[in-house]
Amino acid sequence: GAWKGGLRFQVSAALKEGRVTPTELCQRCLSLIKSTKFLNAYITVAEETALKQAEESEKRYRRGQPLGVLDGIPIAVKDNFNTAGIETTCASNMLKGYVSPYNATVVQKLLDQGAVLLGKTNLDEFAMGSGSTDGIFGPVRNPWSYSRQYKEKSVPKSHSEDKDANWVITGGSSGGSAAAVSSFTCFAALGSDTGGSTRNPAAHCGVVGLKPTYGLISRHGLIPLVNSMDVPGILTRCVDDAAVVLGSLAGHDPKDSTTIQDNFKPFELPNLTDVSKFLIGIPKEYHAPGLSSEILALWSKAADLFKNAGAKVIEVSLPHTRYSIVCYHVLCTAEVASNMARFDGLEYGHRSDMNKSTESMYAATRREGFNDVVRGRILSGNYFLLKQNYENYFIKAQKVRRLIANDFVKVFRSGVDILLTPTTLSDAVPYMEFIKEDNRTRSTQDDILTQAANMAGLPAINVPTALSERGLPVGLQFIGRSFQEKQLLTVAKWFEKQVKFPTIQLEEVKRHNHGVFQHQKSASFS
């Protein structure tokens, strides 16, 4: 195709002008999902309903009355959001076969805008993990494993099968959504973010991953992990698209009392040319142990980029950063212990055949339904909540949380507009290497740069920055002030424009290459 970085086809414009129809677009995506099945990004593909939605959208376009920019745009949703009539599993035996009777608010909002729901994406069981490897449907494969860029840098093997053994993880827990967007099977996807679960896979899969401010987007219908930190996450191929999706999702929801009541106005991002008014903070504690020299260099280069463009760039300190993971560990397991209590087999989900008593039925159901990771967190959480431990662990963690949040308040109060940090410690590791360590150890290591933003409730975004020496994506993270998404995304968009991250070169996508599919390969839909 003639697509080159910097030129963008606008799918929405193409739909409006009739150059492509919603059903064509939907069919292309469904076909590509089939030919990229080996990625295991999707748990459920809702082919019939998607095509119906596409047909309805087409009727609206023919009447000249599309609902908006998202009308007819194929999207995917992480399988921990309730979707009416479509199975919602959380990649767990506990919810296998569970068909939601309602749509999560964010899903409803997307459908109301005419978006076409292609299916539910794969994740770590109950969103617990940083690899998207620990779900019952198996691990998600990073599309970049099959890219020309990665293959060129890999040591050539003697058999063609061996290329498969070297595939890398997507990161997690929203790996399916990241892979779906990265491999062009949809234009945007929903993830969730509790400790970095949207930004981490975004970084590894070379896509934009936005964690909005806590309280901006409704959690109604998002199966909860940590009520005080969970947010729906947005994954797209460019920052402009993230702004469009954000615009359709943000705002008060009477069904979620933790959404703020302020009036939210959707915004278009300006094309910033002058960054001299910005003060960028570089938190020194994010130079964490284990940070690869490659990423450190990129981070430094990015800081210089801002400096050379006239922005003020200073080093700042967030002294409690290194306790964020420990704090998260306690608060997360405690809230998980509470949130997972609802799974007892009585009203929905898996139910054991054990019938002797309510208690033994509950115990057997949960023994059969949850994997080790989930059960481990429930037990740890219950330990920290025991009367003799409550003050020393749970309350203590809540106090440390305030200290972490205050670190950010102090820095922003001193005049810093945006923080610039790495998103991950390294590029994506091969699956065979990743599984050598257990889930908790991995999560501890991988969440270190992303978790504090959840602790403080701040908005944060991963912007794909460059390819590593192994030919894999590396992203950088911007953290903004509470509810200042417009400023955050404006700076992110400027940065995205400067770095010109390359397009993934996938064989499967090339095979589908003809006129209509040009829109597939374009970065943005807006």
Added chain:
Amino acid sequence: RKVTVEVLDHLERLALVDFRDSEGIERLQKAIQFADQLHEVNTDGVEPMDSVLEDRCLYLREDDVTEGNCTKELLKNAREKVEEYFVAPPGNIPLPKLEERETFLQGS
């Protein structure tokens, strides 16, 4: 400081989840060890933080019925039901004692 069998048993009852094997118990020990790092932080005079939105007023809507009447929908997902009831096995029967339960802790 090792976690006693009594506490492990207590946790299994509270959580209604079992320590399947020694790995499960080891996992808990490691989790506690990890959490102990919190005690390095000086939190004198610091209030616990429940929510990052603590400075805002919680939204309360009017006490009006706006939805409901979805009994059929909700019962669809339950495995055992009779008419409009979820059916549970008999209650008020505590979990069997440690010695009588199928649990890894028996060996301890």
